[in-house]
Amino acid sequence: MTPTGHQTSSYDADGVVAELSRPAGDPRGVVVLAHGAGGNRHAVILRAIAAELCDRGLVVARVDLPYRQRRPKGPPSPSTAAADRDGIVAACAAFRGESAGPLIVGGHSYGGRQASMAVATDADLADGLLLTSYPLHPPGKPERLRTEHLPSITTPTVVVHGSTDPFGTTAEMADAVALIAGPTRVVEIEKVGHDLKPDRKPTAELTADAVVGFLLTDGGRR
Incomplete structure (x- = not known):
């Protein structure tokens, strides 16, 4: 899922582990994406979105969260969620210098939730927020909403x-x-669940269109 003209390299320094995709020419911005609870930086949804964003001139860093760096499989623990947020903050710091344009942070499911909490705490962390399949509540438990921090988010957001x-x-x-x-x-x-089926639906294209059209053009320039 790396179109011709993109340069992809691995990054591992100062606790940040990532795959970094750079477009041809001067980049217009940077996107830092974190994976869901069962995945890693190689998740299909992240690779598909990264390819589309890179096509539109953005540097994209797909990061492994700290819990995934510690063990290759298994879900995150609530006790280490703060460390995962710290990992997202560190990744933003590591890659912000890749472009003079805006920095957008986010991710899929758990990764997006942790990014949203980091942005709620520090509005200067990023210029835009991208959430794919935000895990609003556990399946079958709509009373357990994960919304407490949402009113603190002032960053332009695509969901x-x-x-x-x-x-x-x-x-x-x-x-x-x-x-x-x-x-x-x-x-x-339409007609997809939590995985967003990027291999069957135009999920990545529609996501990239929204990032460029809203976060870069309309809402993302603060």
């Missing part, structure tokens, strides 16, 4: 959501996004 995602219905997601203090745009992918 990509599958219409059949068991982690949140379309209506539930709309209510949650309305809590975000900053400008938002929602991209709904």
Whole structure:
């Protein structure tokens, strides 16, 4: 999923482990993406989105969160979530210098949630936030909403959501996004669940279009 003209290299320094994709020519911005609870930086959804964003002139860093650096398999522990957020902050610091343009941070499911919490704590961390399949609540437990920090997010945000995602219905997601203090745009992918099926649906293309059209052009220039 690395089109001709992209340069991809591995990065491992100061606790940050990533695959870095650079477009041909001067980049217009940087995107730092973190994986979901069961994945790593090589996840299909991250590779697909990275390829599309790189096509549009963005440097993309797909990072392994600290818990994944410690062990190759298994879910994260709530007790180490703060360390995962610290890892996202470190990745933003490591790659911000790749471009004079905006820096966008985010990720899929768990990775996006941790990025959103980091941005809620420090609005200067990034110029835009990208959340794919935000895990609004555990499947079948809509009363356990993960929304406490959303009103503290002032960063322009793109949310990509599958219409059949068991982690949140379309209506539930709309209510949650309305809590975000900053400008938002929602991209709904029809008839897909939490994995967003980037191999069967135009998920990556629609995500990249929203990042460029909203975070870089409309909402992301603060």
